[in-house]
Amino acid sequence: MQKELNKKYNPAEFEDKLYSEWQEKGYFSPSGDKTKPSFSIVMPPPNITGQLHMGHALDNTMQDILTRYKRMCGFNSLWLPGTDHASIATEARIVEAMKKEGVTKDDIGREGFLERAWDWNRVYGGRIIEQLKKIGSSCDWSRTRFTLDEGCSAAVREVFINLYEKELIYRGIRIINWCPHCLTSISDTEVEYEDRAGSFWHIKYPLTDGSGFVYLATTRPETMLGDTAVAVNPKDERYKNLIGKTVTLPLVGRIIPIVADDYVEPEFGTGVVKITPAHDPNDFEVGTRHNLPLENMMTDDAKITDNYPKYAGMDRYEARKAIIKDLEDGGFLVKTEPHEHNVGTCYRCDTTIEPRASLQWFVKMEPLAKPAIEAVKSGDIRFIPERFEKNYLHWMENIRDWCISRQLWWGHRIPAFYCDECEELLVTKEENPTCKCCGKPMRQDPDTLDTWFSSALWPFSTLGWPNKTEDMESFYPTSVLVTAYDIITFWVSRMIFSGLEYTRKKPFSDVLIHGLIRDSQGRKMSKSLGNGIDPLEIIESYGADALRFALTTGNSPGNDMRFFTERVESSRNFANKLWNAARFIMMNIDETASSDSIETASLEDEDKWLLSLYNRLITEVRDNIDRYELGIAVSKLYDFIWDIFCDWYIELVKGRLIDKASKTNMSAQNTLTYVMSNTLKLLHPFMPFITEEIWQTLPHKGESIMISDFPVGNKELDFPHQEENMRVIIDAVRAIRNHRAEMNVPPSRKAKIYIKTDKTEFFTGKEHFFVRLASATQVELADKVFDDNSIQIITDSAEIYIPMSDIIDTAAEKQRLTKELEDTEREIERAQSKLDNADFIGRAPEKVVNAERDKVNRFGIIRDKVKEAIQKLQ
């Protein structure tokens, strides 16, 4: 034997060791065999700010299962890892850290800041990669990428310039979401809305001609400083005469027009709206239609500008109070009522965002969205589960232009240059361009790009695009993208339109969506709640295999899952079971036992039965994984290994194994070894470590289970007759155990059994099973009626008599038999009513009809025998 398994299953002893062995041997890299089909996954790059959390653990476990499976199936397989610079999140963390040192961005300047950021990446970017290795991720680390590395940056510049030339990127003044804390614009997807209690302030603006007032209401009175009009609906009879007049803005004194616009709903509020084009997206639209000036009344950090000396420097909420007070004092405040409304907040820092007109770069979305919608509608790109297509399509179909410029330093700098002399704008790959008209050096745009701009290119920028690389050739489009549903709009949709636009190909064929891992009460795991469970701690206590198994079992695509430590425990117990089964095998086989083939000619029925079930398992597991039904695949493996292999097969053959002299000893050894070894292969994608450790210990050919061939279904291992035979035997054993348990007969109390059956061929030579598994002392087969003085156990294939009349309670036995008779009759009735139905006979498939006939027959036999048994008792 190669080596022995430790008596105790202790994953910590071998998981890290095996991982480094795999890595050293280069198993994680693609085979490079071009004659084989390719399989590729790009890993959703974790942020360099991050620690591995349960979501990562699930996401990467799923990717690892698929990759290991495909690799074993012979595919030229690549799982490409990497990290994301996470522009805004990382910058915020660094600024925070600097604050503790009393340093600001301005103190150290752009260069100094970027130095710190790269240092940060060196420290924390590597950390998460080490954590990913802990869960067994078999990705090709030699291809590890970073969204801000040389290649990704080149791809970003290429795309930016290309889109600019196609006029799909433009620079302009639009309303954007401004975070006054992060001091940058953010995109619509990065805004989160929450309900907040607020007020509705009703105020009146005097008409300039002194003929009265217009009454309106607002939730943000401080923005009145930026009002450049008041609007009414053109169809609103009440206000028709006001259109074209002007009002004088209270507190400010500015004279502003009353305009007519359909946007105003007469039914809502007073039907009059104050228009603040620089601070509200809808007002901005109205302003554009009516050529209204933009009056920006706030600074970057949401304070009132110097244009309004009375309020200058006040924070927006302070200013609100002051303005309300002044309005009240001036008699302009009519009333205040409570009002709940949705407030947009920054997804990174939770600060209330400020809609703000600002000069930014945008991607024109409509032309890009069209093909992206088509690709999904046509089925070229498939979501699993399908329902997420709707989410995606809904978002794509209502998409607005994407604000991509950020007032941050950590990220891809926008490759646009300005000449301060002649206002020339140049978008170029050059690093220090000069102005075309005046020859002077140009100034680069200080802004960087939205972090998702580079993530959108991830499936191909990581493979070497825009260069025509071998990796692009072999692995693009990628096979499947695995991610959680909360990131479909942020990322998946942007990869789809980017891939289609720049590479003219879809970035991936399948999008496998999983849910979130919640805590045991169903809450999202979050830092603020402190309810997160650290996957690394779980691995330490239970092993990575147990964690992976727990995350996969009972999980189905798209659905959230609660995390219970008990579940990990039961997964660990399963690993322990497998470990001990392997130990048992090791103790009972010789060196000649073989794992790579099986000679079926000399096998016993129970061996063939096991092989037949194992063979079916192969097809089912393959089928389930191919359909991304990982949870189903894994539970089939669990059932087979625990119930079939351990609880039945091993128990069935113990006798043959112990008796080394028996003629059937060797065939039991071979079957055990063969099925165990190959079942390990089926399980390997799910539990890579324990399967490798055991496989290495068993007789095997080849270096590693990781690079062995995934089993293929084999017709020669189908043994329907033996399956039926063993079913009959197992049924009989169960029936005996059941009766004995119900009558509280301890296993130590052995008894003789007599079997009366038509199917003697099923029972002949199987007597020893009853001795071993059903507490029998002696088994007698005979086609005769046995003494009344015994209990009678009835299955569809036999009547079993156990002479124990002295210990049974006749009344209880009669009651039990009566209940059994009733149950049986109910089942017969149910099946018979189907068979009596001409439609059923006519329309149901023959197989189904025969199954029902068979049922009636089987239960009919049982019924008659039970009846007989009851009579005998009387």
Added chain:
RNA sequence: GUGGGUGUAGCUCAGUCGGUUAGAGCACUUGCUUGACAUGCAAGGGGUCGUUGGUUCAAGUCCAUUCAUCCACACCA
């Protein structure tokens, strides 16, 4: 407001193309120092598949209705 999910055993969840008597883990009851494993073995109890209707030979599964619950998107100043 629009769209979507979920509702199955005490708890957490599976349930593939509509087709045997609806499953698992945990929990529970009973028995077992059976030579791999008490992280175990055997036996068992526990379900009107949220409600009501419909389609079908056949519904946990498909359709409609309604209740509960969760989420996404969009928002009226």
